[in-house]
Amino acid sequence: MKKGSLLVLTIVICFILLSGKNSERPYQSIMVTKKVEESYQINFLNFQKEVDKLESLTTFERSKDVFLSIKKQVLTTRLAYKEIEFIFDYYQTPYNGTFINGAPLPKISEYFDEGNVIAPSGLQALDEAVYEDYSLENFNHIKVLAKDLKVHVDHVSEIHLPIRLKSSQIIECIRSGLVRVFTLGVTGFDTPGSVNGITESYISFKRMRKTFMTFEAGIYPEARPKFKSIVNLFLEGEDLLKSNDNFNEFNRLTFLKHIINPLYAELLEFQNLNNIRLEPYKKHAQNYQAKNLFDIDFLNTNFYSELVYLPLDNDKTIYLGKLLFEDPQLSGNHKMSCLSCHNPKKGFSDGLPKSLSNKEGFTTLRNSPSLLNVGYSTRYFWDMRASNLETQVGHVINNKLEFNTDFDAIIEKLNKDSKYLKLFKDAYAGISEKDINQRSISNAIAAYVNSLKSFNSTFDKYVRNEIEDYPQSAKRGFNLFMGKGACGSCHFAPVFNGSVPPFYLDSESEVLGITQGFDSINPKLDLDLGRIANGIQIDKFSHFKNSFKTVSVRNVALTAPYMHNGSFKTLEDVLEFYNLGGGAGMGLDIDNQTLSKEPLLLSKQEIKDIIAFLKTLTDPTGFVVEKKGSFISH
Template identity: 70%
Template sequence: MKKTSILLGSISICLLLFSGRKAVSPYQKDTVPEKVAALYAANFQKFQNEVHSLAALANNATSIDEWEVLKKQVEKTRLVYKEIEFIFDYYQTFYNGTYINGAPLPKVSEYFEADKVIPPGGLQALDEAVYEAASIENLQHIKVLANGLKERVDFIAKIHLPVNLKSSQIIECIRSGIVRIFTLGVTGFDTPGSVNGLQESYVSWQSMETTFLYFEAGISPEAKAEFEAIKELFAQGKKVLNANTHFNDFDRLSFLKEVVNPLYAALLEFQNLNNIVLEPYKKHAQNYQAKNIFDVDFLNTDFYSELVYLPLDNPKTIALGELLFQDPQLSKDNMMSCASCHNPNKGFSDGLPKSISNQEGVFTERNAQTLMDAGYSTRYFWDMRASDLERQVIHVIDNDLEFNTDFDAIVNKLNKNDNYNKLFKEAYGGINTEDINQRSISNALAAYVNSLKSFNSPFDKYVRNETKEYPESAKRGFNLFMGKAACGSCHFAPVFNGTIPPFYLESESEVLGITQGFDSIAPRLDTDLGRMANGLKLDNHPFLRNSFKTVTVRNAALTAPYMHNGLFDTLEEVLAFYNLGGGAGMGLEVENQTLPDTPLDLSQQEIADIIAFMETLTDTSGYGARGD
């Protein structure tokens, strides 16, 4: 028996040699994670040292004569951080977004200092601060920021290092880092003061390349060609990012089509060919199997609906939800349906500044948002008061101006209909003693809304290389949207809504200074308190006064009028408002306006180009989506 085993083993080795495969012992250790972890630890220490230097400079600064030295140190510290960000943010996402490199805005975190307002801090706040006017007051502010950053970095270093990496997680870090560069780096989101996004993106890109090259040791023969292709794409990306191009002139569309999307796909293919088993460290909305940032399945809406009654991708519940969506029986007087305010022919909006109510001559408080791509979000309604699509239904049912009823009344109506009894039993039979109930009704409607996805627009097809035809004006418009006009720093790709990349774990709202009428001579601030008054303790803070959800601009050509109060009739008016710097740019006192109040200096041609791009985001094919 022993001789037989030896003989079989010898045959196996010979077969491996003749097939050109490397004979790898099952006990051979993957050394890539250890090497990457060592490099990462060294780079993290380098970052920590630069933070210490920054804090020391700030503490010793006594006059504005040291301003330029501080500015250079902030720039140096940020560039060193970019060498570790793609790994650090993957493992410490919420800590990073709260304390290290989040947007320079006050926030209330569900994870840290519960119910307390956390003031702006971290690298983005420092980037903004050193580009403010030099003054003793601002010098003191920089000192506070620098010392706060030092405290946070020293704390996280103690619990974060050494980090335990796995090969598939390293690749996932790199792929997410590519998304970050495209959505937050080259858009200028991450550099609100310096607008140094291209240089910082280059440093991050180079660091990811260095990390990836560790995979060359022990590479399988099948993966060698893909490895070389990835090396070429990294080199191409470095050349583009390091071309000394002015921020406003950077060709983001070509970068997306020629470098970002091909590299994103190639890294997944390399992982598969090199037999690297997927072992994710964290759960997030990015679908790791997607090959293109603008694939319909790049983001997984199941991530946003984990606690629902049944998963929202069931074709039976989606079909039932569509039937309910169009049924006026859901309202008290059988006069209104969901489609009354969310008309499929108007991009699932209604074409009115504020929606009709159940009372003649009376309108609801706000404009009807499109329901297309609504599932890609963590919060719902303009004031973000609902946490998932099922709960969103409850608010409509209860609202005095909308359905003005309750679920008991609706259940009684539906139980009298044989077809509904049959359909609910097929979809929900056996889950509860009664098939038709509050949860099943809400779930069916949520499933239908969740199925409304629009990723087959002319723009999507062009960037996925499914068509070569695309208007030159729209190309210019996309580059403006993602660059000079700063639209993409709030309306994040690929959904172009406020759900934050690269992991898409949270959805944002903004204070824009929306007015009661578009009067730039004598503007009056809209009185709707928005998110601050949504009834949630977590949001009841002054910095969220007049703050409203950042909704998608997909299908915007179909959904006029715009904003929560239906202020603007056309996209031209919307762009004109932003071009002025919002309410604050028009001279109003808008506390905590998150939109920069400086004019964008967009020409009429540039505005027309941005609109041309937005019009190519129209996709009505998803209206009949069934989630299969």
């Protein structure tokens, strides 16, 4: 052996011995990452090749036969993409969501073509287009989509490859991939035309298993049983996906309880047992230490409140915020408090179509939404005009129909109250020249609102295996909600709101064609313009007309009436509205409706089952906050 080689080998052996058991074995780690990198690059180049084939087909002379060939190639191309998605989306999230596999809707991106509308593009748009009827117009549309996809894939390959990975990042990619499969794959979100989500999820699952199996090259003895258990769970998941590929019949609840949640937990356990350092590369809302998609801490609300005055998970500010939340002296007439519109007994809503204003005989413009779990969002209010919970407070204080006052007046009142002077000093001393100021008031109220978390419902306990009994109707309802009913493709698990998985970086609004009351015979479109009129420049685009925030359906049994205008009195009305295809499905002319106008064809029993599931999302235990060993009733 040459002296140089011997020296290198000696150094490596010494490094391994000195590094001890508290760190990952360097040589094995390099072997694992190198194998994954090589495999990923092969699969990416194969995807690129399939995109090239697709684009070339669109250059042929237009005919129905060519159209069918394109349709088949779109399916093939999408399956090739599923081999790389769990890694590609982790590293290229904005680019992926904008150009490669984002929802087939117009987009306003802060990363690309800032300030302008980006037309629908990518694989989801193609999946939708090739399942529309053949026509010259549609063929030309598909041709543009295919050409754009090729341009974007070619571009990203130059900056994305070769990829460099760490073992910890590979595991995080897989765990996020599990979330993606469950929330976007088997729900049909990702396949709006083909409804091929089960088959595509199978391909994703199979690739994630093969990627994980590269860790076999360097396993500590104590991690080996966990490695085998994870591989078996993947194989069971693949069997379930392959043997039950009928979209409407696939049992998503079984998949969640017996495959997704156990895998999500055991991958973290394996990482710890195999001494792979916890060092996530990507910043996102998932709490990497969570072991279950429905753990109360699966998502971290601190992610959504990074720029606040003081972190919102602070006992002192939560307690102070609760007092301010309930105090009518914050309003101009000393008669209204936050409780006026957000009653704990009504899920922190008020039970009215539109909330009462400070002027007798008048209401506010919209229905009062629940505040439970409201912290899991990037935008606030129905029209999404506020960017965080602190700024939301100011909108209420300044609104002429609500508190009808300003911060200066409130500060003057609070400075005359010795109790508040002490509480603000205890919580905020030393941050600013004066303890009671606009930011500290807003921060305290935001901290309290952020604490209103509700993840101990009957459903949560069942999927966390804390209870065994769960109604059969609710089981059927969950599967319908996440499948045929298409509810879960807008109300994303686990919060069941519009925060988009798997990284929960953005919050969505939808155009549903909400009517003035539920009248399916003579429907009239509600006149509220919604998001397009919220005063924010980047939202002043036609596709945001009549668009409203997708709020959580947790505790929905407590918060009737429904929708932004409060015009749907019952959950039955809401489900029937969706069942008919929204406003457009009922015959209204709505160019930008994001809800499909096609009827869902839900039976009366299926609607009852979905409502049965929704009722199991009720959680009154979330109405208390623990403080220094005691509980404070909300």
